[in-house]
Amino acid sequence: MLPWIYLIIGLVLLYLGAQTLIRGGAALALRLGLSSLAVGLTVIAYGTSSPEMVVSAKAALSGNGAISLGNVVGSNSCNILLILGLAAAIAPVSAHVQVIRREIPVMIACSLLLLGLLWDGTLGRIDGALLLAGVVAYTLLTLRDARRAHSAAVEREFKDELPATRGLGAGAAAGLVALGLLILILGSHLFVDGAVRLAQGWGISQAVIGLTIVAVGTSLPELATSVVASVKGDSDVAVGNVVGSNIFNILGILGVAALLNPLDGAGIGKVDLGVMLAAAVLLLPLVQARGKVGRLEGILMLAAYAGYTWWLVGTVGSA
Numbered sequence: 001m002l003p004w005i006y007l008i009i010g011l012v013l014l015y016l017g018a019q020t021l022i023r024g025g026a027a028l029a030l031r032l033g034l035s036s037l038a039v040g041l042t043v044i045a046y047g048t049s050s051p052e053m054v055v056s057a058k059a060a061l062s063g064n065g066a067i068s069l070g071n072v073v074g075s076n077s078c079n080i081l082l083i084l085g086l087a088a089a090i091a092p093v094s095a096h097v098q099v100i101r102r103e104i105p106v107m108i109a110c111s112l113l114l115l116g117l118l119w120d121g122t123l124g125r126i127d128g129a130l131l132l133a134g135v136v137a138y139t140l141l142t143l144r145d146a147r148r149a150h151s152a153a154v155e156r157e158f159k160d161e162l163p164a165t166r167g168l169g170a171g172a173a174a175g176l177v178a179l180g181l182l183i184l185i186l187g188s189h190l191f192v193d194g195a196v197r198l199a200q201g202w203g204i205s206q207a208v209i210g211l212t213i214v215a216v217g218t219s220l221p222e223l224a225t226s227v228v229a230s231v232k233g234d235s236d237v238a239v240g241n242v243v244g245s246n247i248f249n250i251l252g253i254l255g256v257a258a259l260l261n262p263l264d265g266a267g268i269g270k271v272d273l274g275v276m277l278a279a280a281v282l283l284l285p286l287v288q289a290r291g292k293v294g295r296l297e298g299i300l301m302l303a304a305y306a307g308y309t310w311w312l313v314g315t316v317g318s319a
Helices: 003-031 036-047 052-063 063-090 097-120 124-149 152-157 170-202 206-218 220-232 233-262 270-290 295-316
Strands: none
Touching: 003 036, 003 052, 003 170, 003 206, 003 220, 052 063, 052 170, 052 206, 052 233, 063 097, 063 170, 063 220, 063 233, 063 270, 063 295, 097 124, 097 233, 097 270, 097 295, 124 233, 170 206, 206 220, 206 295, 220 233, 233 270, 270 295
16 A cells, blocks of 8 residues: 555544544543533643654654654644744734743743753653653643633633533543544554655655654644634634644653653754744744734745755755
């Protein structure tokens, strides 16, 4: 079977698995007595990153650590430059004051932490444990602050997901969680296998495949969420979705992948890490100046991502 067929089927299964997992997980959490706000900030928010999680974990267990690292580094650059750029090009996107004051600085700090941990070229199990401790602390802090604040604005973000979960019993919800996980595992197997075959067939490195095709493919849930939010006028959702995803990608996904199997950073160059960090750093003054990302800035971000991708494939594509 052609590698592209593996990629397409795997991508479809990743999407379906994520949606099934989110619906079942949200219903089960509500049945267990968690508030809608807590469900939204944990099960639903992290559920959109489940494709990246299972693909990176599968790649790590298969010894393809470059795909795991490339997936996260590439996804973080893609989330800001491509996804947020596209959302802003459609309609200017504003940023909530909390996102400007805390979430973006946390994202920058996580990016700097990743650069420091990759200084020796590897991401070991101790590094993974440190990253996982970070995501636990960040989640607890987010939930604590959310309880203190008015929850209506946050719950609006999840208004489309939560109603569909309320009618499910505990047994049905648990079954959906199990089914979603199975679909995600199968989809990740096909997607990673297709990515490896494609790299071998094209004669380019796994790192480049991870930074481009895998990164964009696993970021499609964030792309859909942000673009729809921008079209509806819920632009603060678009910015928060991207920033939150980037934080979880570094702390949660790489934390799990590195714990499963130490990751070799070979193929992930200084330029790739620099683009990820630069996108995160430049976003802060951009939203601080006017509280939003305008159409012109969005178009420039799209151009920057296109230029980076062209350079990546054309200059360092050789394995």
